[in-house]
Amino acid sequence: xxxxxxxxxxxxxxxxxxxxxxxxxxxxxxxxxxxxxxxxxxxxxxxxxxxxxxxxxxxxxxxxxxxxxxxxxxxxxxxxxxxxxxxxxxxxxxxxxxxxxxxxxxxxxxxxxxxxxxxxxxxxxxxxxxxxxxxxxxxxxxxxxxxxxxxxxxxxxxxxxxxxxxxxxxxxxxxxxxxxxxxxxxxxxxxxxxxxxxxxxxxxxxxxxxxxxxxxxxxxxxxxxxxxxxxxxxxxxxxxxxxxxxxxxxxxxxxxxxxxxxxxxxxxxxxxxxxxxxxxxxxxxxxxxxxxxxxxxxxxxxxxxxxxxxxxxxxxxxxxxxxxxxxxxxxxxxxxxxxxxxxxxxxxxxxxxxxxxxxxxxxxxxxxxxxxxxxxxxxxxxxxxxxxxxxxxxxxxxxxxxxxxxxxxxxxxxxxxxxxxxxxxxxxxxxxxxxxxxxxxxxxxxxxxxxxxxxxxxxxxxxxxxxxxxxxxxxxxxxxxxxxxxxxxxxxxxxxxxxxxxxxxxxxxxxxxxxxxxxxxxxxxxxxxxxxxx
Numbered sequence: 001x002x003x004x005x006x007x008x009x010x011x012x013x014x015x016x017x018x019x020x021x022x023x024x025x026x027x028x029x030x031x032x033x034x035x036x037x038x039x040x041x042x043x044x045x046x047x048x049x050x051x052x053x054x055x056x057x058x059x060x061x062x063x064x065x066x067x068x069x070x071x072x073x074x075x076x077x078x079x080x081x082x083x084x085x086x087x088x089x090x091x092x093x094x095x096x097x098x099x100x101x102x103x104x105x106x107x108x109x110x111x112x113x114x115x116x117x118x119x120x121x122x123x124x125x126x127x128x129x130x131x132x133x134x135x136x137x138x139x140x141x142x143x144x145x146x147x148x149x150x151x152x153x154x155x156x157x158x159x160x161x162x163x164x165x166x167x168x169x170x171x172x173x174x175x176x177x178x179x180x181x182x183x184x185x186x187x188x189x190x191x192x193x194x195x196x197x198x199x200x201x202x203x204x205x206x207x208x209x210x211x212x213x214x215x216x217x218x219x220x221x222x223x224x225x226x227x228x229x230x231x232x233x234x235x236x237x238x239x240x241x242x243x244x245x246x247x248x249x250x251x252x253x254x255x256x257x258x259x260x261x262x263x264x265x266x267x268x269x270x271x272x273x274x275x276x277x278x279x280x281x282x283x284x285x286x287x288x289x290x291x292x293x294x295x296x297x298x299x300x301x302x303x304x305x306x307x308x309x310x311x312x313x314x315x316x317x318x319x320x321x322x323x324x325x326x327x328x329x330x331x332x333x334x335x336x337x338x339x340x341x342x343x344x345x346x347x348x349x350x351x352x353x354x355x356x357x358x359x360x361x362x363x364x365x366x367x368x369x370x371x372x373x374x375x376x377x378x379x380x381x382x383x384x385x386x387x388x389x390x391x392x393x394x395x396x397x398x399x400x401x402x403x404x405x406x407x408x409x410x411x412x413x414x415x416x417x418x419x420x421x422x423x424x425x426x427x428x429x430x431x432x433x434x435x436x437x438x439x440x441x442x443x444x445x446x447x448x449x450x451x452x453x454x455x456x457x458x459x460x461x462x463x464x465x466x467x468x469x470x471x472x473x474x475x476x477x478x479x480x481x482x483x484x485x486x487x488x489x490x491x492x493x494x495x496x497x498x499x500x501x502x503x504x505x506x507x508x509x510x511x512x513x514x515x516x517x518x519x520x521x522x523x524x525x526x527x528x529x530x531x532x533x534x
Contacts, residue, residue: 001263002271003149006140009262013141020058022099023077025129028061029215030247031208031369036087037061037072043088044074047095057099063128063216067116069368075129082117083108115385116367121348123356124332125372128216133251136258139219145264147338148223151230152272160231161187164334167342168354173199173290173327173432174405174507176353176420182324185314186232189322194234196225197318199295199327200241200248203287204403205454206362207434210328212370213358214241214248217332218255222278224334226265229276232324237278240295242285252280287404287458291506292317292325294460305460306506327432329358349375353419357433363400364390364439373418380414383437394439398522402431404451404458405511407518408444427518429511444523445530448516449477455512466509469500473516483530490527494520 017023026032026041041061048054065073070084074094081104083094090108097103110117122128131138139145151160165180186194198221202210214221225237241249256278259265267275281299288294289304296318298304317323333355337345346354353375359382362368366388373382379399383389390396398408401418407428409416416422420430438447456470476493479485497513497520504510520527 003153006145006149006270009137010141010143013137016137017058017141021056021078023058023060024099025060025062025065025075025077027063027065027071027073027129028133029064029128029212030245031064031068032071032073033247035071039088040072040074040086040091043091044095047092051095051100053095053099060132061134062131063133064125064212064370065129066120066125066371067110067367067369069366070110080112082110084110116369116371116388119381119386120372121356121374122372123336123345123348124213124329124358125216125370126336127220128212128370131217133216133218134254136219136255136262136264139217143339144219145223147335148226148230148264149270150338151227152270152274157187157231157233160227160338163342164231164337165342167333167337167345168352169330169333169337169345170353170420171326172329172333172357172430174429176430179326179330182314182326183228183231186234186322186324189315191321193236193319193321194232195318195321195323196229196232196234196237197295197299197323197325198225198237198239198331199290199292199325200239200245201283201290201295202245202328202432203242203285203290203458204405204432204434205451206360206436207403207432208360209358209370209433211245211248213328213332214245215251218248218251219259220335221328221331222255222259222265224331225278226269226276227334227338228324228326228331230274232322234324235275235277237276238281238299238318239278240281240283240289240299242283242289244285249280249282256280286460287454288460288506288508291508294506295325296323303460305462306508308505329433350417350419352421357418357430359433359435361387361435361437363437364394364442365437366391375419376417378415378417379409382418382435383414387437390437390439394441396437397440397442398438398444398447398519400428400436400438400447400451400515401434402429402511402514403434404454405429405507405514406431406434407514408438408447408522409518410522412522427514427521429514443481444519444526445477445481448519449474449481451515452477452512455508459508459512463503463505463509465500465503466505466512469496469504470509470512472496473500473513477516480527480530484532485530486532490531
């Protein structure tokens with residue numbers, strides 16, 4: 001495919017969509033599907049047929065619209081109206097009133113100024129909920145693959161890397177390593193072959209950010225991986241995604257086939273000398289395979305167990321070759337940086353944490369769902385403005401960021417800016433973006449035990465500190481929870497946590513004690529009240 005053919009295809013698809021008077025977008029992501037959105041879609045199609053409107057209104061299954069707790073969600077495209085909790089029965093009412101009479105149905109309506117949507121800034125999720133995730137033509141119609149065309153025809157690999165570095169983009173999968181610097185290291189590394197790997201092994205409890213991007217905008221990730229391949233000198237990419245994400249896997253495979261059909265993956269992309277292919281590798285659901293060296297071993301067909309670093313994957317990774325590994329959200333930021341410029345991206349957020357961050361809001365909060373906000377926003381704004389606060393009759397107690405690797409942040413830090421450095425200062429971390437809210441009904445000792453048990457069960461068992469230490473930490477937490485512990489047990493618990501943190505082989509073990517240490521820091525009274533009195 002040439003650039004001219006790409007743009008002709010975009011115009012053709014735009015013209016096809018313009019033939020319809022309106023489009024009804026139905027969330028067909030995993031969350032809404034579980035609420036019955038596919039039946040709602042069928043009901044809408046049938047209702048339109050009953051009113052002889054099926055050739056005037058297009059009905060499209062799309063990606064995550066965001067407010068998952070109020071699904072199924074539908075969106076009327078012409079006026080951006082969003083309806084929540086839509087049932088099969090409700091579809092006739094919405095079609096007859098909104099589509100035919102032009103009168104919005106108030107009882108299902110989400111108001112245009114609803115803080116959940118009004119407070120967000122979407123870069124990664126800009127196409128989710130707007131296009132058919134299973135149509136490459138719709139992706140191309142909104143500018144898809146223009147960034148890849150630009151880098152292949154107008155930029156050198158080093159110019160691409162420079163643009164990513166100037167954007168300030170940091171890895172969205174954990175510790176926040178500078179993305180452009182990582183690309184530059186792989187670019188300079190020597191090897192017969194290089195690889196690009198997308199880490200989609202999202203295993204944190206309560207996290208569904210990467211899954212939603214893959215379900216709602218898979219071509220965005222494919223295009224970014226191809227750009228990365230050009231920048232670092234790789235011709236092969238792999239997306240490592242867990243088997244528990246069947247819909248994401250299905251749409252990824254379809255997207256790869258579509259891109260290959262149009263020559264946007266494969267040989268001589270846009271008539272250049274650049275060749276790039278992408279394959280999907282499915283993981284068995286081991287949390288430790290989110291760690292990059294364990295992930296690499298799993299792709300190679302071996303047991304997913306971490307290895308000591310250095311050497312880092314950027315020097316010696318997949319099959320012993322230089323390998324670039326970024327997560328889904330990191331890749332999803334690449335296209336807008338290339339198309340709109342690094343300076344625009346760098347102007348969002350804070351000087352050290354630029355851009356936006358996608359979070360999965362879950363727990364004791366009114367508005368559960370997927371959000372994207374500028375870096376540096378306060379926890380208070382996320383939880384109370386966007387999230388709507390805790391359920392009636394309860395008060396906010398803590399927020400867990402970073403999943404099992406993160407920590408619990410107490411109410412006194414509600415005005416903390418959400419960026420990499422600020423979260424680390426209070427004993428937590430950004431992680432991949434899970435954000436679990438806890439209210440006054442939550443027992444923090446039980447929370448700590450839940451997360452340490454998760455890490456204990458998911459430990460690969462390779463190193464003694466993690467394999468044995470997490471078992472003993474869990475045992476001490478159980479002893480405290482059951483009212484059978486003494487003050488010495490509390491002291492031993494803290495000592496064990498620091499031992500595991502400082503001596504474990506990989507990030508899973510090193511961060512496993514974080515929820516325990518943070519709850520000890522902010523909620524020590526809940527531990528002490530369970531101790532046996534001397």
